[in-house]
Amino acid sequence: MKGKKEIIVATVVVAGVLLTLFFYLMGTGEIELNQIVLVGIALILVGLAMYIIWDKIRNVQKGLPGKDERTISMSHKAGYYGFIAAIWSAVFTPLFFDVSSGYEPDGGDVSAIVVLVSAFVFIVSYLYFYWKGK
């Protein structure tokens, strides 16, 4: 069935992310505020992704395609906004840390922030187009 493969892959990815977060938290001795924020954003992303997957599963069960012209167009538009967010987050992350705390983030911090911010913008704009009917 059209889109069934994507649903399976997305479910496996979500399960993988949840498992990684679980092991990450288990491996950390004392949980600090920045870790809570990071894991919180990741959990929000997982929650929103699960909603999209659940909706697709519902469509497939009804006999509708899991992926059609409209969802592809929505993904492309949301991806475009995600890309813009990735550029700006890469440029402004060091500036933000410098102004707010004086702490200089390393490469790993910047890549985590870029991935999280752009993924967040992607999912939020995808849901916006989805609910708006664009």
Added chain:
Amino acid sequence: MKISRGTYPLLFALILFFLIRPTIEEFSKEIGRQINFPFLIVFVILIVIGFIIAIKDKELLKTITDERTKKVDRFAGYYSWWFTLFFVVVSGFIADIRNFTLHQFIIMIVTVMFLSMTLFHMYFNFKGEI
């Protein structure tokens, strides 16, 4: 975005001179000094080519946009976003191992972002039907 056939050489010239050259310079000052002049020549050549194409296409002052060009923008943004995410994750690990400075890391990912966006845009634009 208003990118046309004549804008590509201009964009490549800007990326080459204001992103790729400083990125190389950030990693090695010696190589950076050596590539300065050749990069300047290529920069000027690309700008001239861009202007010639823009004049030929009658798009020097105004770029013509339609549904297809908007679609090309979205496709290029979408695919370069995926490429960027992959690159940022991989280079994040490498940056931690090889102890890149923050400035080196940022300029590297911004260069790759703009370069991938331009290349994908060019690919989809010249592909014809998308």
